[in-house]
Amino acid sequence: MRTYAEVGPHWRATITAAQAGDRQALDELVAGWLPLVYNVVGRALNGHADVDDVVQETMLRAVDNLGSLRDPDSFRSWLMAIAMRQIRDRARRRSPQQLDESAAREATDFAELTVLRLQLEGQRREVAEAVRWLDDEDRQLLSLWWLEVAGELTRRELAAAVGISRQHAAVRVQRMKERLETSRGIVRALDGACPELRELTGRWDGRPDSVWRKRLARHIRGCAYCGDARESVVPAERLLVGIALVPLPVGFTLSLAFGSKTAAAATSVGWSAKLLGVLTKPAVAVTAGATIVAGGAYVVTQPSPTPPPRATATPTAASTHRPPPATPTASPTPSPSPSRTKKTELYGSVVDAVDTAPDPDTPPAALPHRPESGLTSTGGAHAVMNHRGDSVTLTGQGYVLVRWQITPSSRSGSLVPPSWTGLKGKLFHVASGGGRRMDDPVSTTDTTATGMGSKETGYDVLPAGTQQMWQNEYFYLDGTVTLTVNERGADYGLSVFPSSWDAAEKDVTTGPAQGAGRYGLVRDTGKDDAPVPQYVTRGTPSDPATVPQRSRV
Secondary structure, eight states, rough: OOOSSSHHHHHHHHHHHHTTTHHHHHHHHHHHHHHHHHHHHHHHHHTTHHHHHHHHHHHHEEEEEEEGGGGGHHHHHHHHHHHHHHHHHHHHHHHHHHHHHHHHHHSSHHHHHHHHHOOOHHHHHHHHGGGSSSHHHHHHHHHHHHHHHTTOOOOHHHHHHSSOOOOHHHHHHHHHHHHHHHHHHHHHHHHHHOHHHHHHHOOOOOOOOHHHHHHHHHHHHHTTTTTOSSOOOOHHHHHHHHHHOOOOTTTTTTTEEEOOOOHHHHTTTTTOOOHHHOOOOOOOOSSEEEEEEOOOOEEEEEESSSSSOOOOOOGGGGOOOOOOOOOOSSSSOOOOOOOOEEEEEEEESOOOOOOOOOOOTOOOOOOOOOOOOEETTTTTTTTEEEEETOOOEEEEEEEEEEEEEEOHHHHHHHOOHHHHHHEEEEEEEEEEEEETTTSSOOOOTTTTOOOTTEEEEEEEOTTTTOOOOOEEEEEEEEEEEEEOOOOOSSEEEEEEEOOHHHHHHHHOOOGGGGGGOOEEEOOOOSSSTHHHHOBSSSSSOGGGSSSSSOOOO
């Protein structure tokens, strides 16, 4: 998985090509760096309604002025400086009353989004929520410092982005950290049960500001109850190490205008006439590509054939991929549902149905070979998703492998399956493999242990009527779709790989003689009556976890 820790050879080459007018290089550059800009702006403005506009303006100016960048190695600090200027410009253009009224309409601020999307707990959650109590300047600085301690920026780049010296940056950061620690104490105290604090906050409207920060901090300093930390307080910089970027929200749209350039002028500097001549509906959701506005026409740029860096950032901890445990659930195998309809149905009418596991020695049926032109993934060649809200968008024509890793030892209970949303085109469930179903035994010493848990640790339980997963599940996509992890009651991870028919066929035909538990299972009929995933929808809900527990294709 690529990170933004340095502008290495790949990015230098991409930046140089984009400056020379290479459309695919520009696509990759925009898609690859959009998550970083979104996190900086989102945290600096704390999820304000203006976040999307400021992100748009930042990327617009980066694209429009890319030719003025002399040294590709300075791209990251140059981009951050543009973002900070847009943040400050936005604040100057709007009155405090306008900002407050707009912010009041926001249902979810960036602190809450950070907690929910990255599943932060304990003191990490406390740090994220403390950001609400910082003043605008401190929040802007923290948006960069957060990335510095996470290894995504250097102190030199932080200082350059703010427009101050490294020495001045050190002083500013130290002061901001002191106010952040004060704010952490407030978050901690408000979670407590101090009767005096309850009385004090009875007159508070619940919206953090500097006045109430000072009042509450004064109370905490003189209160034995609130000042008594029940656990040692870990420095914020240690807590932030390893926290990933908050993924782009589902349906995030990006419209880049060429400013004063006309379509003809853009073509003259290298943009393809075909690109600038395609008209589409305004507002196209992107994760791996960009929607560019040129001369008033909305133009869609397709993702580069080379998978871009993660646009929906997977938590950093997930980059240390643990091999998925040997497999499946200890819950009783559900009784088979009626076999799939023999007659040909319209696509989408046959939802993947519950079945019994085949005999270990029974080879699967032949796997039909569908056309493959290749898939691109916002997670790259190997996306690892371990937290609720993690998502990856797949685009193209071909096979994808979703590999399950369930960890009942961490948190067992009801398992909320992942959802496929924003489907445009066709999506089939073609085969199951990996040599094991998740309810197969996985231990020679504990007869109760399966991939879904054990008598000792507890089991993860699927909703009634849900098809049991195998360790490897293969799907065929012709179009685009987003897969989102909905982990809540139980812990699980998904590894997502753009794959191929050859890989799927080899997997499902690898039998017990090679050490697997059983042969795989083929579900694809080669027609449009092949089953579709159970939790797939053509809509794009604001929260993929709200997808009904059956298909709405």
